[in-house]
Amino acid sequence: MAEQPVVSVKDVTKTYGKRGEKQYQALKGITFDVQPGEFVGIMGASGSGKTTLLNILSTLDRPTSGSVAINGQDVTALRGNQLSDFRAKRVGFIFQDFNLLENLTARENIALPMALQNVKSAQQQTAVTQIAQKLGIDAVLDHYPTELSGGQKQRVAAARALVQQPAILFGDEPTGALDSQSARELLNTMAQLNDQQHVSILLVTHDPFSASYAKRILFIKDGQIGQELVHGDKTQEQFYQEILTTLGTFQQ
């Protein structure tokens, strides 16, 4: 029997706008699974519904219909504190615009999710040091976000997302605000985490190069999954070319 999927999405729809007002259906029935240890990319044109989908998966928004389960737990049923605790422990996010607290140092930012769970201070420090070493930011731990480069900020955000060892890491265009060098560093780090630590990752992106790091790519068009590409045994270069071609035909 296959392992239980980390993320299981069934017939999710999302309609914006209240009844009686102007309505817009952003998602029109989406179904897919992410298996443990998978690195899945989601691509699609601007306005196709990627962010909407990711917000629903990461419990920041609710679907109009359909169900979302993470590690087998139906997240649409969560309320209040349960919901907060779920976010704190089970899922990690990295957003396009860093989302670090600029009044805390990198170290304090990373430790925050543990402090919220009342983890002992000494334990917090070891965990921070470990993850910082893995992500190559141990030298800048005592800097404030304004004293970090874009790439460093994004890695701090990743460290904060991963420090609680969540079931899955969500990224919404995490490389969107980075130059190509920093983007490459972050993607390598993510791929490495996926390979070595078996962290499951769901990455939303515009950028074919970023997407080529994934093992599997789902293409969304007009709120529906239109096509799927699998990395398989192809080299990254070949996979990248395949993505480009797919995008070319898919967007028409």
Added chain:
Amino acid sequence: MLRKLALGGIRSRFRDYAVLFSGLVIGSAVFYMFLSLATNKAFLTANTMVGMTSFIFGFGEVLLVIITTVYIVYANSFLMSMRQRDYAMFMMLGAKSRKIAQLIFIETVTVGVLAAVVGIALGMGLTGVAGHVLMAQLHAPATHFSVVWPPAIMWTFVFFLLMFVVGALINAHNLLKTPLLDLLHAATTPNRLKTKKWVLGLQAVLAVVLLAIGYWAMSQLAKLVLAGIAIALVTIVLGSYFLFNALLVWLIGLLKKNKRFAAKGLHTFTLSQLSFRIRDYTRILAVVSILFALALGAITVGLGFEHDIPDLASKQNAYDTVVVDPNAATMAKARQLTGVKAQINYHLKQDAKHVYFNASELDRDPVLVVQFARGPVKFTKLTAANFAQKSGDYDSQLGQFLPAKAQGKQLAVLTASQFAALTSPVQTAHTWRLKDFTANYDQLSALNKAIVAQYGKESTAVYGQKFTYYDMINGAFSGMAFMGFFLGIAFLAMLASTLMFKILSGASYDQSRYLMLQKIGVRPGLLRKSVRQEIGALFFFPGLLGVIHVLFGLKMFVGLLQEPYGHLLLPFGLFIVLYAVYYLLTVWLYERIVIQKDIATD
């Protein structure tokens, strides 16, 4: 086009403008309230002890101008912080600097003028309500009190217009000199706390020394007079500022270093919020502590005067009223007195030179007189045995036992048998002692009219009455009490809105921070707790320092009030309750701005 942009800017940030605007409106309303008293010379001379008035108000005026200026400077920088990104954007899109300067000018001056106009209207309303409520409460006639007072309208308007024109010019100048890039990233500049240890230490020492000098100056007010006020003003303002700078920075550092505390929940975040703001806040916290002290001090002193009125009156006479041979009309009024503690009658007889008490009656119910002394009221009991020896000292209090047309006669005592033997008509002195003099104010006032009607205005019967004293003292003191309350309320409104406004003006910057915390899974309850703690600290420390200022400041009133420290519970309690209400209101408003309800939490 330009006007459209300016108005569009206001519309898009309506909530921030609402906070800014309501703060300014309260500022100008209070300014008007104060000026409506301060510039009304007829009111001041009619209601206060003349010597004090001019310097209390001179002092108040200087303070209010300073405080309002600080307030407007804050308002202006807040206005700029809201708008500078938009301005930078316009500039990037190619707007000319002259146009931008014009835009800033229009916006700033419009906000200022509108705030002044609305504030003056509100100020009139507040003046009217506060004035009439207080007058009714204090039985103070407050002659020449005027709600619509043209000089105050004019000065408030001129002051606000001037401040905003200057502010607009400064804003425009600053904006055009700041590089574009800095404007676009204004909200995210780092702000490390880099104050050196020895600087903090020096500030702490300076703070204590300055405060000590200020407190000393207030206690020596009788000798130093105006110089004392000036010294106290300067040293206490500076001392408060240094104290906040040194103390809070040190305290936050200490808490942050305590790993077990800091590493728990949102503590690090709350402390960082505070420490990032502290430099920005020390000035306002110092101002708030001073305002707090002024408001609380004014109310305490006002209440002290109000308290002194019945206190002083009860030192004039042991009986709330005494009437000899009241006629039917007088007696009818006397029967309406409520809460009678003791009603005793004495029979009197006269001969050519004396008016006599009956010894057996005196021994049963000695006549009470009040001792002349500071402190709580003490009675002496006059009995048959000590009457001859002691009564001489209390002529003024015993005068009201003299019947009509017996003025100039001596009071004396006869034994029961002698009294019975004396052949002259018996007259009866009726005495009343009440549980609560002030609660009977209206009845006593009516009774007094009846006594005047029966005996004539110039009789000892009327002069000796406690009510007559009460009215005399009331006339002198209620004006002071009125001003105390009035200024107290005005300062409180100003203080609380200064603090509230300052805190709320930071809320728009915090919004994204709190949203982020919610996204990474901080429970809303915990966020609320963090908000309560952060704002609580900002309310608590200036409040505490303010209370200390007042406790020392009351020394100034030792000569004027019977017991400046005697009745602190009521004003302090009342004030703290009002202050707490402001705190809760600020927390509520702040939470509404920063904590998002709809990120899928329902």
